[in-house]
Amino acid sequence: MSQVAETGREQLAADKPPLLKIANIETLYFDRIYALHGLTLTIREKEIFAVLGPNGAGKTTLLKTVAGLLKDQPNKGTIEFEGRRIHRLAPERISGRGIVFVPEDRGLFRELTVKENLEIGCWGRRGKEVKDDLEFVYELFPILAERGEQQAETLSGGQQQMLAIARALLRRPKLLMLDEPSLGLAPLVARSVYDALVKIAEIGTTILLVEQNAKLAFSIADYGYIMEAGRIVLEGTSAELQENEDVQELYLGLGGDEDSSKGWRLYKKRRTW
Amino acid sequence: MENILQYAITGLSQGSLYALVALGVVLVYRANRVLNFAHGDITTVGAFAAFMLLAAGIPWWLAFFLAILLGAAIAMVFYFGILIPAQRREANHLGMVILTLGFGLIMQALVLKFGDLEPQTFPFPLSDSETFNIGGVVISHLSLGTLIFGILGSFGFYLLVQKTPIGLAMRATSENLAAAQTLGIPTRRVLALSWGLAAGLGVMAGLFLAAVLFLDPPFMMEPFLKGFAAAILGGLNSLPGAIVGGLILGVAEALAGGLISVAFKNTLAFLIIIFVLLFKPEGLLGTEFIERV
Numbered sequence: 001m002s003q004v005a006e007t008g009r010e011q012l013a014a015d016k017p018p019l020l021k022i023a024n025i026e027t028l029y030f031d032r033i034y035a036l037h038g039l040t041l042t043i044r045e046k047e048i049f050a051v052l053g054p055n056g057a058g059k060t061t062l063l064k065t066v067a068g069l070l071k072d073q074p075n076k077g078t079i080e081f082e083g084r085r086i087h088r089l090a091p092e093r094i095s096g097r098g099i100v101f102v103p104e105d106r107g108l109f110r111e112l113t114v115k116e117n118l119e120i121g122c123w124g125r126r127g128k129e130v131k132d133d134l135e136f137v138y139e140l141f142p143i144l145a146e147r148g149e150q151q152a153e154t155l156s157g158g159q160q161q162m163l164a165i166a167r168a169l170l171r172r173p174k175l176l177m178l179d180e181p182s183l184g185l186a187p188l189v190a191r192s193v194y195d196a197l198v199k200i201a202e203i204g205t206t207i208l209l210v211e212q213n214a215k216l217a218f219s220i221a222d223y224g225y226i227m228e229a230g231r232i233v234l235e236g237t238s239a240e241l242q243e244n245e246d247v248q249e250l251y252l253g254l255g256g257d258e259d260s261s262k263g264w265r266l267y268k269k270r271r272t273w
Numbered sequence: 274m275e276n277i278l279q280y281a282i283t284g285l286s287q288g289s290l291y292a293l294v295a296l297g298v299v300l301v302y303r304a305n306r307v308l309n310f311a312h313g314d315i316t317t318v319g320a321f322a323a324f325m326l327l328a329a330g331i332p333w334w335l336a337f338f339l340a341i342l343l344g345a346a347i348a349m350v351f352y353f354g355i356l357i358p359a360q361r362r363e364a365n366h367l368g369m370v371i372l373t374l375g376f377g378l379i380m381q382a383l384v385l386k387f388g389d390l391e392p393q394t395f396p397f398p399l400s401d402s403e404t405f406n407i408g409g410v411v412i413s414h415l416s417l418g419t420l421i422f423g424i425l426g427s428f429g430f431y432l433l434v435q436k437t438p439i440g441l442a443m444r445a446t447s448e449n450l451a452a453a454q455t456l457g458i459p460t461r462r463v464l465a466l467s468w469g470l471a472a473g474l475g476v477m478a479g480l481f482l483a484a485v486l487f488l489d490p491p492f493m494m495e496p497f498l499k500g501f502a503a504a505i506l507g508g509l510n511s512l513p514g515a516i517v518g519g520l521i522l523g524v525a526e527a528l529a530g531g532l533i534s535v536a537f538k539n540t541l542a543f544l545i546i547i548f549v550l551l552f553k554p555e556g557l558l559g560t561e562f563i564e565r566v
């Protein structure tokens with residue numbers, strides 16, 4: 001899976017410098033449950049990366065490990081961001097390096113207003129830049145400007161996701177990590193969130209997203225990783241992955257109507273991943 | 274009728290001190306979901322320090338200021354030196370509460386070692402015997418000063434939390450620690466500040482209380498428990514609740530003491546705790562059930 005193919009967006013340049021390099025990491029829960037098991041992946045600058053995989057594969061664990069939210073993890077292996085190690089740093093420090101994580105539950109301050117949530121996003125920054133960023137964010141999600149005084153917990157699911165992304169953007173992240181941003185959203189709302197992600201990528205933000213909805217993810221991702229049981233089992237450009245029979249079968253819901261011998265063949269093939 | 278007004282005023286004055294103590298309890302509870310049983314003892318250290326400084330001839334405003342700083346510093350030392358290491362070793366909430374109890378005992382021991390053990394009258398810039406007479410209601414200079422200071426202090430504190438960036442960071446951090454961390458807020462410093470502010474408010478209340486009560490090592494025990502009751506009454510996670518709870522408790526005590534019996538006055542706080550926990554565990558203005566302790 002190393003050949004580079006045309007994607008919908010632009011010619012992928014394999015020589016773009018790596019932004020995030022994860023090498024052979026192991027993450028354990030309770031010192032014995034392996035959630036990540038020798039995982040290696042590389043994120044290049046200014047692209048959109050998607051990580052797909054079945055429930056329990058360890059996708060959320062991966063993002064949390066990078067964000068530093070799991071104490072004393074990764075247990076083994078290294079994570080480098082812009083060439084400097086970040087594994088086992090405190091989450092505040094990792095955020096300070098330019099990595100911001102939007103968790104699956106959005107991580108909003110539910111009792112605070114929309115405006116206050118955004119203000120927290122601007123923590124430690126001041127001046128004209130902040131104003132410009134706020135403008136950008138309000139342009140991206142005009143609803144947030146209308147709902148400034150509303151408590152975050154009273155927003156709809158889609159609005160909450162927008163607020164979470166907007167707040168993360170105000171940190172000017174170099175790498176924005178999102179855990180299932182389309183979760184629980186109506187298709188049209190999910191689409192508009194994804195359109196916003198494309199715009200965010202266009203201003204030079206690298207995006208790493210975990211998604212169950214493979215079609216949606218492939219629609220904007222440049223490159224994808226398929227994860228199973230704590231490892232990367234397949235990777236490639238979005239185009240390549242969408243060509244892959246197994247991916248079609250398992251993630252895109254295509255070709256499921258073949259006879260059982262096909263299923264067997266797939267199974268055998270899958271074992272070689 | 275005049276009597277009742279009199280009790281209400283006295284009660285409000287006392288209640289405003291309970292409110293300050295309760296604010297400290299609530300602030301720490303919101304920060305770490307820990308009931309801080311060392312709160313009263315840290316306050317005691319502050320009051321004794323103020324007393325010793327006054328005895329050494331330091332002007333009262335400087336002595337008070339230093340005492341408040343000392344209380345805040347002690348609380349932050351506890352947070353950084355004991356609580357964070359305990360959390361790193363995965364201490365649960367009960368364990369952390371017990372740590373505060375132990376730390377409180379150490380503070381008591383310090384006071385016993387270095388403080389003057391004879392009950393002392395505490396020299397205070399306001400007099401408890403000179404009084405104002407406002408339309409038949411008598412209030413001492415000290416009580417009036419307490420009331421004004423307690424209310425201004427609570428209100429100022431409330432503004433700090435609601436209207437300033439650092440207050441916003443405190444609210445955000447206490448609501449969702451992980452989210453605050455991933456947004457790069459220096460959460461430890463913010464939480465340490467909560468501990469420091471809580472202790473500072475406690476010492477302020479302690480200085481006023483020392484002026485009324487005799488200053489001896491366990492003198493904060495009762496006011497602390499009252500403040501604690503006020504916090505539970507208002508709702509352990511609600512700052513306005515702490516103020517309301519403190520004022521209600523103060524007035525209720527004064528009325529109960531005046532109209533029923535003085536003996537009843539001190540049990541009232543405990544009756545309130547039991548009553549609230551049984552019938553409205555989230556308190557008057559709180560939103561969270563007391564579940565972790």
Ligand SMILES: Nc1ncnc2c1ncn2[C@@H]1O[C@H](COP(=O)(O)OP(=O)(O)OP(=O)(O)O)[C@@H](O)[C@H]1O
Pocket residue numbers: 029030033034035053054055056057058059060061062
């Ligand atoms: N807090 C935890 N304690 C113990 N085990 C955990 C914890 N969180 C996750 N795990 C385990 O780690 C493995 C990976 O979980 P993770 O949440 O990372 O999967 P995921 O790929 O995000 O799944 P999903 O698609 O359902 O969100 C699972 O086996 C899960 O049971």
Ligand SMILES: [Mg+2]
Pocket residue numbers: 059060061104179
């Ligand atoms: Mg997940």
